Amino acid sequence: MNNEKIQKILSSNGYGSRRKIEKMIIKKKIYINNKLVKIGQRININKKMKILINKKKIILSNNINKKLILAYYKKIGEICTKYDNKNRITIYDKLPIIKNVNWISVGRLDINSCGIILFTNDGELAYRLMHPKYKIKREYIVRVFGKINNNLLNKLCTGIKINNKINKFKKICYISGFGLNKWFKITILEGRNKEIRKMFHYINLKVNYLIRISYGLIRLKNILLKVGKFKNLGLKYYNLLKKSVNY
Template sequence: MSEKLQKVLANVGLGSRREIEKWIEHGRVSVNGTVVTLGARVEATDQIRVDGRIINLNKRKSVCRVLMYNKPEGEMCTRKDPEGRPTVFDRLPRIKDGRWVAIGRLDINTSGLLLFTNDGELANRLMHPRHEVEREYAVRVFGDVKEQDIRKLTQGIKLEDGMAQFKQVKRRATVTQQGSDEDSLNQWFDVVLTEGRNREVRRMWESLDYKVSRLIRVRYGKLPLKKRLPQGAWVELPLEEINYLRETVQLPKETETVLDEKKAQLDHVRLSRMRRSVKKHKLVQQGVKKTPKTRQGRS
């Protein structure tokens, strides 16, 4: 039985369906010697090439893996940036088969929880709006936010690409601190939404004339950002949390893991090693040391 080409390639871990669709549009994929267009379907016996390289569809599917990364501000959610800016892929561990696929994106000025997987189908389903996976953000807003505007944000705001709304908006308790007048005008909110359109959180606040001065993703589905995980560091998720994500989007459970959970604990020794690695990587990016890019680890 034939299947969509982008689904077949995602299933062998080459990337997300969206990423592969772009490859097809750019003429990088051929089937049986003919460059194909979007919408092509393939059989198990077809020969598929990407950039001239034959793709083995019969190889054993890799064990599903998921990383949680604490993204700092200033990093791009792309594999390579033409301006040479750092990307979220720079510090991820190398894998033998397939590649890491980002589950959604965070813009350059947003920090916090970002997930990666080597399973393109899992990434595609988690990003699809029909599954309504919750994303929670901590938002610092400049200005005196009125209760009537909070109601508008939960009832629905019309943006240029359609209606958008927060599932929940919760004002954080204000802590009085000494500081500038500008600091006193900042308020923190926790907001929840179930889709991931480009800059959606910022655009919703901006539509009501509020400026977002800080934005941090703190939860994806039921998975909170790991406590004490340094910015710029990653941790591999255990089988239980991977299967939570798979069950959320109606994929069968994974039965194997490459993770040694005892070694994966965020204890003092591992956290210290992470912080040193992140600091060293920043120095390399700034050109302080002429050494290859460092990585937190390989696997």
């Protein structure tokens, strides 16, 4: 950790991607020994150094090379935030507490959805896995209520403009169901906020069940993960995920 850029040091310790840290520096959110940090600033870390992010003191790990990747099976009703002023259950409440490890969630699921969420202490890996540039595939099983036909299904794949952005599914496949409730498998390459629900709502359909069954090469059925539990995926999967985003 000698004479490294502050972005690299903080990212390696799980405080976000280098780009996110740069944004925090621009917004004057990071101080070292009561002095504002500059982008690209190189520092030598020592025990007496006082580092503040958003006015909170942080502790850097002595072993920044130990990278971890977890998979968690989120329950319906849990929220994807570290802190909640309503004291609701968060996904972070279920994760292992490891000294000097700051978990970063890879993507989010809304309170009414369930399924796989990845966590890592590698800020750069988390950033790449979420960025549209790397086209990481996410797969979902959804139950939809309402009248639907092939024309509407095609519209979901060709694109729908929502909030001045084109949203579209990479793929949608009918699974089962008759009448007004039907099951589909959906593949997307981005993770915009409530994207799937919003797209169905746009064509007057309601998603009444949604589960994410895979994120990239990590699939629920392959890692045998139970609801409300986490699993340390180990170095093998960590390296495979790095490779998938050219990291």
